[in-house]
Amino acid sequence: MLIEVGHFALSLALALSLVQIVIPIWAARSGDSAMRAVATPAALGAFGCILFSFAALTYAHATSDFSVQNVVENSHTTKPFIYKISGVWGNHEGSMLLWVLILALFGALVAVAKDSVPAVLRANTLAVQGLITFVFVLFIITTSNPFNRVNPAPLEGNDLNPLLQDFGLAVHPPLLYVGYVGFSITFAFAIAALIEGRIDAVWARAVRPWTLTAWSFLTLGIAMGSYWAYYELGWGGWWFWDPVENASLMPWLAGTALLHSTVVMEKRDALKVWTVLLAILTFSLSLLGTFIVRSGVLTSVHTFATDPTRGVFILGILVLFVGGSFSLFAWRAPLLRQGGLFAPISREGALVMNNLFLAAGCATVFVGTLYPLLLESLTGEKISVGPPFFNYTFVPIAIPLLLIVPFGQTLAWKRGDVHAASQRLFAALGFALVIGLIAMAMTWGGPAMAPIGIGLGAYLLIGAGLEIVSRARGYGNSRSSKPAVILRRAAGLPRSAWGTAFAHAGVGIVVLGIAAQGWATEGLAVIKPGQSVASGPYSATLDRVGPRSGENYEETTGFLTIRTTGGDYVGTVETGKRFYPSRRMTVTESGLMTIGVSQVYASIGEVMPDGSIGLRLYYKPLVLLIWLGAVLMALGGAVSITDRRMRVGAPARAKSKPLPPSAVPAE
Amino acid sequence: MTARRLACGALALSLLTTSALAVQPDEVLSDPKLELRARDISSGLRCLVCQNQSIDDSDAPLAKDLRLIVRERLKAGDDDRQVQDYVVGRYGEYVLLRPVLALHTLLLWLTPIAVLGLGAFGIWRLARNRKSTAPQRLTAAEEAEIAALTRRD
Numbered sequence A: 001m002l003i004e005v006g007h008f009a010l011s012l013a014l015a016l017s018l019v020q021i022v023i024p025i026w027a028a029r030s031g032d033s034a035m036r037a038v039a040t041p042a043a044l045g046a047f048g049c050i051l052f053s054f055a056a057l058t059y060a061h062a063t064s065d066f067s068v069q070n071v072v073e074n075s076h077t078t079k080p081f082i083y084k085i086s087g088v089w090g091n092h093e094g095s096m097l098l099w100v101l102i103l104a105l106f107g108a109l110v111a112v113a114k115d116s117v118p119a120v121l122r123a124n125t126l127a128v129q130g131l132i133t134f135v136f137v138l139f140i141i142t143t144s145n146p147f148n149r150v151n152p153a154p155l156e157g158n159d160l161n162p163l164l165q166d167f168g169l170a171v172h173p174p175l176l177y178v179g180y181v182g183f184s185i186t187f188a189f190a191i192a193a194l195i196e197g198r199i200d201a202v203w204a205r206a207v208r209p210w211t212l213t214a215w216s217f218l219t220l221g222i223a224m225g226s227y228w229a230y231y232e233l234g235w236g237g238w239w240f241w242d243p244v245e246n247a248s249l250m251p252w253l254a255g256t257a258l259l260h261s262t263v264v265m266e267k268r269d270a271l272k273v274w275t276v277l278l279a280i281l282t283f284s285l286s287l288l289g290t291f292i293v294r295s296g297v298l299t300s301v302h303t304f305a306t307d308p309t310r311g312v313f314i315l316g317i318l319v320l321f322v323g324g325s326f327s328l329f330a331w332r333a334p335l336l337r338q339g340g341l342f343a344p345i346s347r348e349g350a351l352v353m354n355n356l357f358l359a360a361g362c363a364t365v366f367v368g369t370l371y372p373l374l375l376e377s378l379t380g381e382k383i384s385v386g387p388p389f390f391n392y393t394f395v396p397i398a399i400p401l402l403l404i405v406p407f408g409q410t411l412a413w414k415r416g417d418v419h420a421a422s423q424r425l426f427a428a429l430g431f432a433l434v435i436g437l438i439a440m441a442m443t444w445g446g447p448a449m450a451p452i453g454i455g456l457g458a459y460l461l462i463g464a465g466l467e468i469v470s471r472a473r474g475y476g477n478s479r480s481s482k483p484a485v486i487l488r489r490a491a492g493l494p495r496s497a498w499g500t501a502f503a504h505a506g507v508g509i510v511v512l513g514i515a516a517q518g519w520a521t522e523g524l525a526v527i528k529p530g531q532s533v534a535s536g537p538y539s540a541t542l543d544r545v546g547p548r549s550g551e552n553y554e555e556t557t558g559f560l561t562i563r564t565t566g567g568d569y570v571g572t573v574e575t576g577k578r579f580y581p582s583r584r585m586t587v588t589e590s591g592l593m594t595i596g597v598s599q600v601y602a603s604i605g606e607v608m609p610d611g612s613i614g615l616r617l618y619y620k621p622l623v624l625l626i627w628l629g630a631v632l633m634a635l636g637g638a639v640s641i642t643d644r645r646m647r648v649g650a651p652a653r654a655k656s657k658p659l660p661p662s663a664v665p666a667e
Numbered sequence B: 001m002t003a004r005r006l007a008c009g010a011l012a013l014s015l016l017t018t019s020a021l022a023v024q025p026d027e028v029l030s031d032p033k034l035e036l037r038a039r040d041i042s043s044g045l046r047c048l049v050c051q052n053q054s055i056d057d058s059d060a061p062l063a064k065d066l067r068l069i070v071r072e073r074l075k076a077g078d079d080d081r082q083v084q085d086y087v088v089g090r091y092g093e094y095v096l097l098r099p100v101l102a103l104h105t106l107l108l109w110l111t112p113i114a115v116l117g118l119g120a121f122g123i124w125r126l127a128r129n130r131k132s133t134a135p136q137r138l139t140a141a142e143e144a145e146i147a148a149l150t151r152r153d
Helices: A002-030 A039-062 A069-074 A081-089 A092-112 A119-143 A167-196 A201-233 A243-268 A272-295 A308-335 A347-379 A387-410 A418-442 A449-473 A483-492 A495-519 A624-641 A644-648 B003-015 B032-042 B061-075 B080-091 B103-129 B140-151
Strands: A521-527 A532-535 A538-549 A554-564 A569-580 A585-589 A591-595 A598-607 A613-620
Touching: A002 A039, A002 A092, A002 A119, A039 A069, A039 A081, A039 A092, A039 A119, A069 A092, A081 A092, A081 A167, A092 A119, A092 A167, A092 A272, A119 A167, A119 A308, A167 A201, A167 A243, A167 A272, A167 A308, A201 A243, A201 A272, A201 A624, A243 A272, A243 A347, A272 A308, A272 A347, A347 A387, A347 B103, A387 A418, A387 A449, A387 A495, A387 B103, A418 A449, A449 A483, A449 A495, A495 A624, A521 A538, A532 A613, A538 A569, A538 A598, A538 A613, A554 A591, A554 A598, A554 A613, A569 A591, A569 A598, B032 B061, B032 B080, B061 B080
Parallel strands: none
Antiparallel strands: A521 A532, A521 A613, A532 A538, A538 A554, A554 A569, A569 A585, A591 A598, A598 A613
C-alpha cells in the first residue's frame, strides 16, 4: 500500500511542478504578485511529495519487501542493513529518484531562502527549476518506475552488485548528486536572468552561495569516488580518466570557472554574458554526465541496466535543455549590458586567464571523452582515448593555470602591477624552488616530474598563506608588522578571503599528493606463510592464509605484518578475496595501512592450492594528501558561503508605516 | 568513479575458475630494465575486452596474453616502437590508449590548443576594442562643472 502511495506522491509531484512552471511565468507577464507567490508552496509541495515517495522506496528496501521489483533486483535478506539503505540509490530507478529529490530540495531551498533576490527573478528561477523537476519526474514515471510490483513475490532477492556493497556507495552518489544537481539552481538563475533580460551584481550575489554549495559537494563527491576507486580496485590508482569520471570532472571544471567569473561579476560588474554562458554550460555538462552514465552509451557498473528508451529520453532532455538554453542565450544575451572596464593586468585579468585555462581543460576532457563515440558513429573507425592522451593534453593546461593562482591573488582589482605582485610572490617562489630542489636532491635519479610537482604544490600553499598574511599586514599607511595587529586583522578578514585561501591551499595539497605518487613503489611476488614482499621502505610478511566469513560472503584472507626495511614492527593488515554466493561474484578487498599521510597498500592475488598467495604491495607516499586537499577545498567553499555579505545581503526595504503627523521631521 | 573496471575484473574472475590479477609474478622478466619497458608499453595498450583499462591493470586473460606478447617481443630485441607496431598490426589502432596523430584524430588532438588559441584571441580582441582603462583627463566643460559644484558648499 505504502508503495502505491509513494507512486501516487510522485505523480502528484509531477502535477505540482507543472504548477510551479506555468503560474509564475504567467504571473510575471501579468504582474500579478499573488499568483507569482504560488511558486513557493508549489516548490515546497513538490519537494514534500518526492521526499515521501523516496521514503516509501527506502522503507521497502529496509524491510526487504520482495513484492517490489526494484527491491527484488537489488536486495537480499542477508545484505547488511547499511547496504539495504544505500542500495536504494545503488540502482538506476532509485538513483534517479535521489536525483529528483535533490533537485526538488534545491527548489524548495530557493523558495524559502531569506535573501534579497528580487521577486520576479525568484519566481522565474523557480519556474525553470520546476521545468527541470517536471521533465525528470516524467522520465522516472514513464521509463524508470521504481514502484513496479511483482506478483507472485519471490522469497529472496537477487542481491546488490557486491562491488557496490561498500561504504563508498552510501556517500559517493549523494555527494556527487548534490553537486551535479546544485548547478541546476545556477542554471535556473541564468535562464531567469535571460528571460528578464537583466543581470547585475544582485544576481551574482544571489547565485554565489548556490554555486559554492554545488561546487563544494561536487568536489567532495569526486574525491570520495576517487578514494573509493583507489581502495576498492586493488591496484592503487586514484584517477583513471574513465568516461564516467570525466563526466563528473567536466561540470567541476566549468563550475570552478563559474565560481571565479561570478566573483568578477559581483565585484566589478564585468563578464556578465560569459558568466551566464558558464552557468548554462555547467548544468548542461551535468546533464551530459547524467546522459553518459545513465544511457549506457558507455557501459559500466554505473549504468546498472541498459534500456534504449531511457537513453533516448535522457538524450531528449539534454537536447531540450541544452538546445533551449543556448537558443535563449543567443537571442537574449545581446540585451545584457557590459560594464566594469579593467586592464589586462589586474585581478579580473587573472580571473579571465583562470577561466580560459579551465575552459580549455574542460574542452579537452569533453573531446577526449566523446571523440571515440563520434568517430565510430561517423566513420566506423574505433579508437581509444585513455590516460596517456589526457596526460599529454590536460596536464600542460593545468600547470600554467596553477601557476597563476597565487599571482592573481596578489594583483589589485581593475589595474594591477606585475612588478609589485612578483615582488610579493618572490618569497613564495623562492621557498618553493628550495623545497623542489631539496626534494630533487633527496630522490636523485628518481622521476623528474615529482620534485617539480612538489615545488608547484609548495608554491600554491605558500602563495595561499602569503595572501592572508599580506592582507593582514595591510597596505600603504596602515601597514603594520606587529604580530598582535596582524593576528587581529587576520581574524577580522572576510570569511570569503579565508575560504579562498583554504581552497587554494587545498589545491596545493592535492598537487603535493599527486606529485609524490611519482615515488610510489610496487612489490610483487608469490609468497608462502613466513615469506615477505618488499616495497619502498616497508615490507609485508604473510603470517597465515585463512577463511573468514561475513554476513553475505565468504572470504579467503591473507593476514600480513608490515615492517620497515629495518625490521621494526609497524602493524598488521588483512587483504582478502570475497566470494558473494548470491551473485556468484568474487571481489578483492585490499588492505590499507596508513602511516602519517602515506599508505602501504596490500592486495591479494591468486591463491594457490599449496597455501601460497600472489601478493601485490604498494608504498604510496603522501597519497592521502590527494583527498585531504580536496576536503580542504570543499571546506574553503563552505567557509566562503558563511561570508558576511551572503548572510546579511542587501538591506530589505522596511514595510512602510504611515508616520504620525507629529513625527514628520522638520525641513 | 571506475567501478566498471572492477566489473570487468570481477566478470573475468567469476567466469574463470582460476583468477589472475594484473601482472603476475611469473610474467615478470628477469631483466629489470626490460621489465620496466614492458610495464611502460603495457600501460599504453588497451585491454580489448575491458572498458578503458590498460593491459597492465587488467585481470582479463586476453590482457595476460598481450602482456606476454609484449615481453616476448622485447626479449626478441624489438624496440618500444616495434613492439607497439606489432600489437597494433594484430589488433588494430583500437589498442592504443593514446591515439595516433593522424587525419582522423586531428580534431581530437587540436581541440585543446584550438580552444586556448581562440580563447586568447577572443580576449585580446575584446581587450583591444575596450581601449585603455587609464583615467582620462576631464574635459574643460567637466572641470568647470565640478568647479561650480564645489563652490556651492
